[in-house]
Amino acid sequence: MAEAQNIPAGSTTSGSIAVAAESTIATRMSAPPSFDVADFPVPHGREEEWRFTPLERLKGLHDGTAVVAGGGIKVEVSAPDGVTVETVGRDDARVGRAGRPVDRVAAQAFSGFEKASVVSVPKEAVLKDPIRIAVHGVGGTAFGHQVIELGAFAEAVVVIDHTGDAVLAANVEYHLGDGAKLTVVSVQDWDDTAVHAGQHTALVGRDASFKSVVVTFGGDLVRLHPRVEYAGPGGEAELYGLYFTDNGQHQEHRLFVDHQAPNCRSNVAYKGALQGQDAHAVWIGDVLIEASATGTDTYELNRNLVLTDGARVDSVPNLEIETGEIVGAGHASATGRFDDEQLFYLMARGIPAEEARRLVVRGFFAELVQQIGLPDLEERLIAKIEAELEASVA
Numbered sequence: 001m002a003e004a005q006n007i008p009a010g011s012t013t014s015g016s017i018a019v020a021a022e023s024t025i026a027t028r029m030s031a032p033p034s035f036d037v038a039d040f041p042v043p044h045g046r047e048e049e050w051r052f053t054p055l056e057r058l059k060g061l062h063d064g065t066a067v068v069a070g071g072g073i074k075v076e077v078s079a080p081d082g083v084t085v086e087t088v089g090r091d092d093a094r095v096g097r098a099g100r101p102v103d104r105v106a107a108q109a110f111s112g113f114e115k116a117s118v119v120s121v122p123k124e125a126v127l128k129d130p131i132r133i134a135v136h137g138v139g140g141t142a143f144g145h146q147v148i149e150l151g152a153f154a155e156a157v158v159v160i161d162h163t164g165d166a167v168l169a170a171n172v173e174y175h176l177g178d179g180a181k182l183t184v185v186s187v188q189d190w191d192d193t194a195v196h197a198g199q200h201t202a203l204v205g206r207d208a209s210f211k212s213v214v215v216t217f218g219g220d221l222v223r224l225h226p227r228v229e230y231a232g233p234g235g236e237a238e239l240y241g242l243y244f245t246d247n248g249q250h251q252e253h254r255l256f257v258d259h260q261a262p263n264c265r266s267n268v269a270y271k272g273a274l275q276g277q278d279a280h281a282v283w284i285g286d287v288l289i290e291a292s293a294t295g296t297d298t299y300e301l302n303r304n305l306v307l308t309d310g311a312r313v314d315s316v317p318n319l320e321i322e323t324g325e326i327v328g329a330g331h332a333s334a335t336g337r338f339d340d341e342q343l344f345y346l347m348a349r350g351i352p353a354e355e356a357r358r359l360v361v362r363g364f365f366a367e368l369v370q371q372i373g374l375p376d377l378e379e380r381l382i383a384k385i386e387a388e389l390e391a392s393v394a
Contacts, residue, residue, distance in 0.1 A: 033100035037064070037111050040104035049103060052282040052314050054250055057221045059141065059167045059195050061105045066167065068112065070140015073166050075117060078132040083156075084120040094118055094147050098173035099201035099229060102256070106199040106225065109169035112143030119158070123151025123177060130157040130374060137166025137194055144170035148184070152177035152205070158184045159377065163218075165191040174202040176210055178232065183211040185372050189384070190218035199225040204264075206232030213371050214241040214270075216251050217384055223252040230261040230293075237266045242368045242381075244388050245311065247276030254284040255300075259293035268300035271368055273361055275388070277310035283333075285317040289326060297327035304335040305364055358389050 034040070042063045043050040050062075060066035077085045088095065095116050101107040119131060133146070148158055154177065162168075176182055188196060196219055202210045216222050228237045237257060245251045257266045272281045285300040304313045317331035347356050365385060372378050 033102045034107060035096065035100050035110055037104060037107040040107055043104060049254070053223060053252060054221065057195065057250065058105070058197065058223075061108060061167065061169045061195070061197055064108065066108070066141050066169070068141055068143065071138035072140050072142030073144060073164075073168060074136045074138060075144070076134045076136075077117065077119060078134075079119065080127050080129045080131070082122060082125055083127070083131060084118075084122075086118045086120070087115050088118050089115065092116065092118065094149060094175070095145065096173075098147075098175055098203040099227060101171065101199060102225060102227070103199075105169050105197045105223075106171055109143045109171050109197075109199075110145065112169070113145040116145035116147060118147040118149065121150045121154045121156045124153045125151070126155045127157065130159050133158065133160045135160060135162045135168075137162075137164030137168065137190065139165055141167040144168060145172075146170070147173045147175065148182070149175035150177055150180040150182050153179040155181040156183075157373070158182065159374065160184065160186045162186075162188050162190055162196065165194050167195045169197045172198065172200045174200070174210065176203065176205045176208040178206040179208055180205060181209045183213070183373065185213045185215065185374070185377065186224075187377075187381075188214075188216040188219060188222050188224075190222070192218065192220060194219040195221045197223045199227065201227045202229070202237065204228060204230050204235035204237055207234035209236045211238040211371070212240065213368070214239075214253065215381060216241070216243040216253070217388070219249065219251070221250045223250075223254070225254045225256070227255070228257045228266065230259065230264045233261045233263045235261065235264045237264075238371075239266070239268045239270075240368050240371045241270035242365050243270075243272040243281060244385060245272060245274040245279040245281045246388060246391075248278045250280045250282075252282040254282075254286075256286045256288070257298065258288050258290070259296045259298065260290040262293055263295035264293065265296070266298045269368065270301070271303045271305075271365060272313070273305045273307055273364065274311035274313060275307040279311040280314075281312075282314045283316070285331065287319050287329070287331075289319070289321045289323060289329060291322040294323055294325040295327060296329065298329045300331045302333045303364075305361070306335065306337050307361075358386055361385060361389060
């Protein structure tokens, strides 16, 4: 178990926290992104960013052998009045503005898509109902690209719901104007054979607020790369996630928060539960505080609950700090088995073992589920968690 580490302004620590006097250091957190697939060598699994990923299960997304075939995916957007939904070509100026791909799969997705969907919320608009984007796999392989943009001082909630079966590599961009507030809920509820690799990049404007909730249940392999960059001072980002990894599944979440503007804040909290033989979850939390990012306040947390034997978790939090003039920075990571004492406590009060087990797991996830703020989706996710637990008992 890794204990929480906090860094007050001006101090340093060892371990997975690196403090640099100059901004010229080069690590995997500051590797240059690119739109060009050729700038990324074909991974072999020995590279730091690929060492946890079973490459053979990516179905060719990593080495260029994946070919768009079959039905791919169908995307349907339901949006309130006043929201503009467009299908645009690759030459649209909004495509690629939030950030470049950071690995070969993301670059392959950018090179491979033909049309992008752009959802625009006008400035100062405050949406009462969420924008819902349904991404349904109908077999085959597909590359996708989506852009969500909010004008200055606009407020919106977006739900991106992935279902069905597909081999999908996709990039999603979030453009937040100054003072805008965006909440995004991305649900990966794929069929058991699906493969999904995606990069989610948010460009947060001055005094803007971005909240992301990533929920991963389905799929044979899911590898997501949420990223945040700040376009001006005063921005805030909250990155939440929950995942339930079952028999043979590989679920990987690789987060990166780049603090390059002053007086910005970020908070990361991901929780996962695992059960079954060869269930494998990977969480990488990278935070870079650049020399220009004075006044930064950041914290990242990962918690994992191992429910059965045969499951494996890799959890790696990292901080890279180039200035001591910060409010604070810290991280925490812990992985533990199911708490038999909690189970015994509930059973001693007349609660059956199976119900007690469900209560413990629901309590573990409750804080993050409540961050969604949409009752219908929260109920669906709680039901999904309970269905996973029941399947393990059957």
